[in-house]
Amino acid sequence: MTTVDPRAVGLMTSSPRPPRRPRRTLGATLRAYVVLAKLRIIELLLVTTVPTMILAAGGLPDLWLVLATLVGGTLAAASANTLNCYVDRDIDRLMNRTSRRPTATGEVSPREALVLGVTLGVVSVTLMAVTVNLLSAALTLAAILFYVFVYTLGLKRRTPQNIVWGGAAGSMPVLIGWAAVTDSLSWAPWVLFAVIFFWTPPHYWPLSQRFKEDYARAGVPMLPVVAGDRVVARQTLLYSWVMVAVSLLLWPVAQTGWLYPVAAGVLGAVFLVEAHRLWQRAKAGLHGAALKPMRLFHFSITYLTLLFAAVAVDPLLFG
Structure with a gap:
């Protein structure tokens, strides 16, 4: 008859203790936070x-x-x-x-x-x-x-x-x-809310295209994971057009001076050019690094920063 070492039974039936974390300094803790x-x-x-x-x-x-x-x-x-x-x-x-x-x-x-x-x-x-x-x-x-x-x-x-x-x-x-x-709240902040709302997909989907393998591995159904590059680029372009149109609504709603609509128009035009280029590359069948999705991602940050700079400067000049 085969005998089983009681110590082995104990090892198999007891859950392993988690490794004790090393003692952290205050600086390391703050950096982690x-x-x-x-x-x-x-x-x-x-x-x-x-x-x-x-x-x-x-x-x-x-x-x-x-x-x-x-x-x-x-x-x-x-x-x-x-x-x-x-x-x-x-x-x-x-x-x-x-x-x-x-x-x-x-x-x-x-x-x-x-x-x-x-x-x-x-x-x-x-x-x-x-x-x-x-x-x-x-x-x-x-x-x-x-x-x-x-x-x-x-x-x-x-x-x-x-x-x-x-x-x-x-x-x-x-x-x-x-x-x-x-x-209080009025129409002007809701317009700005809508600008950021419609800006988010064309800002984040290009980043998701760059890291779609990561999201797929984690089981997160980001649009680039469940749809092809052409679908993602088309949706990105659609949201970009809506974002630019909404951004121009602030001019009559907030009765801004001329600086804001000019800035919104120029920045929006550049954004749409980049979104169209992404769509054209996707239609041509380019994938991965050749698709260059990060071009739009990086410009989207510049776009939002400069657009809101115009929001700030306009009332200082014409308020």
Whole structure:
């Protein structure tokens, strides 16, 4: 009769202990938290907030109000990004682009990320309520909840239209900035909201084309994963046309001077040229690096930055 070593049974029946993480210094911990917050993305979001506040004020708004709004907005975006990393830590490990995030590597534990994300969210909403106004605080809370529960948990892993509707969260800073100055909402901030909303797909789909193998490996149904390059390029072009048309609506709605419509027209024309070139390359059957999707991705950042610079400068000249 064969005997079994009791120690072997114990090894087979007991779950292995997770490796103990090395002791971190305060600096390493802070750096890991900054990576979780994705501050480079936050920079782009805040680029839209200050110009919107200047447009709402018809000139320079109160400096302390701008500072409070920016701090609250930064904390809110950091909260949403951290909670996104907490939820997506499983698929982040599978993608080269995200595999070095602290929640994917284990440098930051899930519990730490969850506590940090919730804490940042509570602080941001409270700060907005106390130093700005209740409407801005409510919009800030809505932005965090939408990004985490609607986009990250509800849409991202279920539909190729995830980034379309998820773009609503990235559009919220203009509503928050306008509400911070006026304690109300009007048509102008909703036009700017729509600009960012329709900008998001032609901004993000080219990036998704570049990293579609990553998304496929993680099982995330981004449009480039489930559709061919021609379909993606055609959808990108369609959203680009709508974005440019909507951007021109701000001229009559906000009664801007001549600078904004000229800037919107020129920038929009360049954007459409790049989108058409992507469509032409896709129609020609080019794939991978030859498709050059990152050209449009990089210009989309320049486009939004310069467009909102025009939003800010126009009322300073003609307000």
